[in-house]
Amino acid sequence: MKLKKIAIAIIVFTLTSCNGQPSKKVETLDAVSFSKKIEATPNPQILDVRTPKEFAAEHIERAQNVNWLSNDFVTNASKFDKSKPVFVYCKIGGRSHQAAEKLAQLGFTQIIELEGGFLKWDAAGLSKPSAKRVGISKEQYATLLNSDKKVLIDFYAEWCAPCKKMTPYLLKMEKELGDKLVIIRLDADKNKSLLSEMKISELPTLLLYENKQLKWQHSGYISESDLKKQL
Numbered sequence: 001m002k003l004k005k006i007a008i009a010i011i012v013f014t015l016t017s018c019n020g021q022p023s024k025k026v027e028t029l030d031a032v033s034f035s036k037k038i039e040a041t042p043n044p045q046i047l048d049v050r051t052p053k054e055f056a057a058e059h060i061e062r063a064q065n066v067n068w069l070s071n072d073f074v075t076n077a078s079k080f081d082k083s084k085p086v087f088v089y090c091k092i093g094g095r096s097h098q099a100a101e102k103l104a105q106l107g108f109t110q111i112i113e114l115e116g117g118f119l120k121w122d123a124a125g126l127s128k129p130s131a132k133r134v135g136i137s138k139e140q141y142a143t144l145l146n147s148d149k150k151v152l153i154d155f156y157a158e159w160c161a162p163c164k165k166m167t168p169y170l171l172k173m174e175k176e177l178g179d180k181l182v183i184i185r186l187d188a189d190k191n192k193s194l195l196s197e198m199k200i201s202e203l204p205t206l207l208l209y210e211n212k213q214l215k216w217q218h219s220g221y222i223s224e225s226d227l228k229k230q231l
Contacts, residue, residue: 026100026111031124034114038062038087045080046087049073049099050118054091058118058127058192063087068095074106082108089114089121092160092203116201122192123201135191138198145212147182150231154185155195155205162221163204169224181231 029037038044038060048059049068059065066076068090077099080086086108090096093116100113114121121127145151154170156163174183188195188203202219208230209215216230 026097026104026113028113028115030115031121031126034087034089034112034121035124035126037085037112041085041087044087045084047077047080047089047099049088049090049095058122060089060118060121060126061128063089066099068099073099074102077103078106080108082106085110085112087112087114090117091157092117092119094161119195119201119203122196123199127196133193135194136186138194141194142212144184145209149180149182150215151182151184151209152231153207153209154183155188155191155200155203155207156185157188157203160188160203165221166204169227173224173228177231 038046044062046060046063047066048055048063049066050059051067051069052065055063055065066073070076086103088096088100088103088111090099093114096113096117100111103111118127144153154166156167158164170183170185173181177183186194188200200219204221205217205219206222206227207214207217218227218230
């Protein structure tokens, strides 16, 4: 029995010691705090882990694109200095969380993740105004509400997992409740200017209007039964 305890102790010691000192936990900050920490850091290492297409459309100043979905993420990320802080963000937080965990495994000692991703950054007014408008205007949006029926606006994205899960029942409801409800789906990536102006920072986001007045709003996944209760 004594030998068994010694053997277990040796195994535990080996498992806890083979990787050296554990890296610091990932620090998650809201958009404003994230921005302030970047400004307070000399030559900040900022990793935008979205796709090159997303990065080209808009990104945080001084950020470098290291695509989490690419096969060479580890190779490219390893080029950065592991002893210095590294800032990580994506669109809404899913990919950056995974990337941050991988960076910790790679030995980075201080990882700062942007809570809620670039959508939260944009909603906080931290993005540089774009000279080119993307999508419909607020005036055009207002015309969508011109109906004697209730109007449900669904802001979604093709890459958004909860959005994909909700799509089938929203399309079904569009047919079933067409006599009393208008459902309008707006692609967030094609209406970035409107999202920024309306301070929408999560997907999906549902807004229910009646007589042009906002009656209910919800962000994140919601089941068909729970949504019908609001209608």
